[in-house]
Amino acid sequence: MRYLLHFAARCSIVLNVLLLLLYVGAPQPVLAQATDQTLLDTVQQFLYQETQTLGQEVVIDIAPPSPHLPPCLQPTPFLPNANQAPIGRVSVGVRCGEDGRQTRYLQAQVDVIGRYIVAGQDIARGTLITSSMLAQREGNLSDLSSQSLTSEEDVVGKVAQRPIRSGSTFQAHFLQAPSLVERGQRVTVIAEGSGFRVSREGEALTDGAEGETIRVRFGPRDIMNARVIGQGTLMVDF
Known part of the structure; x- marks a missing residue:
């Protein structure tokens, strides 16, 4: 009788352990799917915000994340090439976790x-x-x-x-951009800072459009760089 009781107790313990494992293990796929869906939704919204001013209609198709990667918690999307409009085949970076140290990339097709x-x-x-x-x-x-x-x-x-x-x-x-300064032209070069503003006349050594930096000669050995800011006018950047 004592053996049967011990056997029944062991069976009860094993059964409880199995039930506990089933209870803990069952939600994991659901949790992973929910986390992946949150990641996709976050990237979708990010791309929509980045493209809504580009056209009347936007169609976004995002490739699902790899199932072999761990869940991305608190996803923060970013564009690796911030100077290029997110149109066509786009790579989107995503920082994961509170500190954002984990980074992964998703591929998307954006039609505008x-x-x-x-x-x-x-x-x-x-x-x-x-x-x-x-x-x-x-x-x-x-x-x-x-x-x-x-x-x-x-x-x-x-x-x-x-x-x-x-x-x-x-x-x-x-x-x-059209040239505002031509080679050989006499130009005015302005230098300014806290509490002062001076100007000096020199000779442009090359053509220059607005925003371009060119060389200006003031004397046989006095040459410096200056940025074109207007017709025949340049600025020295300190």
């Missing part, structure tokens, strides 16, 4: 339906582009080259560096 500009006429090389030379189109912006300029503000006032045919999109390397 919106308007973009094209040449409304044939444009010759060296032409200063005006708004009357442009036309608008509508389509999937992800089909355009990553170098395509889609807004009028990025094109008007630039100079064509090569012939551009009517209906063509504008590529960044097709255009250049």
Whole structure:
């Protein structure tokens, strides 16, 4: 009888352990699925916020995370290339955990339906582009080259560096800002700081567009760099 009681007690303990293991183990797949869904939802919302100003319609398709990776808690998405619009095939970085030390990357396809500009006429090389030379189109912006300029503000006032045919999109390397300073021109160079502002006349050694830094000569051995800020005017950056 004592043996039977001991055997029954051992069976009860084993049964309880099995039930405990089943109880603890069962929620794990559900928890992982919920965490992955939270990760996808967070990245989806992030990409939507980054693209909502680019067009009238946005379609986002995110590849699911690898099942071999641990859950990403408190996901914080970011764009590895912040200077490029998230259109087309996009890689999204995600920092995981409270300290954000764990980083993983998800792949997404982002299609944006919106308007973009094209040449409304044939444009010759060296032409200063005006708004009357442009036309608008509508389509999937992800089909355009990553170098395509889609807004009028990025094109008007630039100079064509090569012939551009009517209906063509504008590529960044097709255009250049007009020169505000020409080589050999007498220019005014301004230097300013806390409590002072001085100017000096010199000779530009190269052409320069707004924002470009060029060399200016003030004498036989006095040459320095200055940034173009206006027509014939430059600024020394300290």
